[in-house]
Amino acid sequence: MASRILACLVIAIAIATVDCNLEGDVLNSWKTQLFDPNNVLQSWDPTLVNPCTWFHVTCNSNNSITRVDLGKAGLSGPLIPELGLLANLQYLEVFSNNISGPIPRELGNLTKLVSLDLYLNKLSGPIPASLGNLGSLLFMRLHGNKLTGTIPTSVINLITTGRLRILNVSYNLLSGTVHRNNSTGLRITTVIQDPKAPAM
Secondary structure, X not given: OHHHHHHHHHHHHHHHHHHHHHHHXXXXXXXXXXXXXXXXXXXXXXXXXXXXXXXXXXXXXXXXXXXXXXXOOOOEEEOOHHHHHOOOXXXXXXXXXXXXXXXXXXXXXXXXXXXXXXXXXXXXXXXXXXXXXXXXXXXXEOOOOEEEEXXXXXXXXXXXXXXXXXXXXXXXXXXXXXXXXXXXXXXXXXXXXXXXXXXX
């Protein structure tokens, strides 16, 4: 009986280590594609088994990443599709940087995400319809970028069928009309701004 418990414990530790390695690999892969003039990612050391010791990273009791805080860090470069592998991520805070390129559709895999803050960057392209999969999301702030196209219906539906409380997509290059229905008392900012208006 004791040997069976020990074997289960060893397997559990091995699985946790593999998860930590995977999540560390994802963040290290992202780091290699970012320009970091202020060295805010200096502690992101790929030789460490556990990325929970890195600055700007928060983990749960199982050593799985739940939060990445990189607001106002002076970073340039893309968001990478591999970020969608951070299965327990709840907060992705990458606002007020120079992040460019598209929002990866793989971010729609982050079903535990509570806050997606990518505002005041240089993101371009459409808002992925896959973000409509984020049923736990409370805050989606994408304002002050160069996003184009229309707001996907799946994202707007998060207001009525999900938990979304704040959706801010103003100051982009979006088109179309959004009808505001604030009868629930929720704070919803879905205004489509004139693309010539100054960024916030």
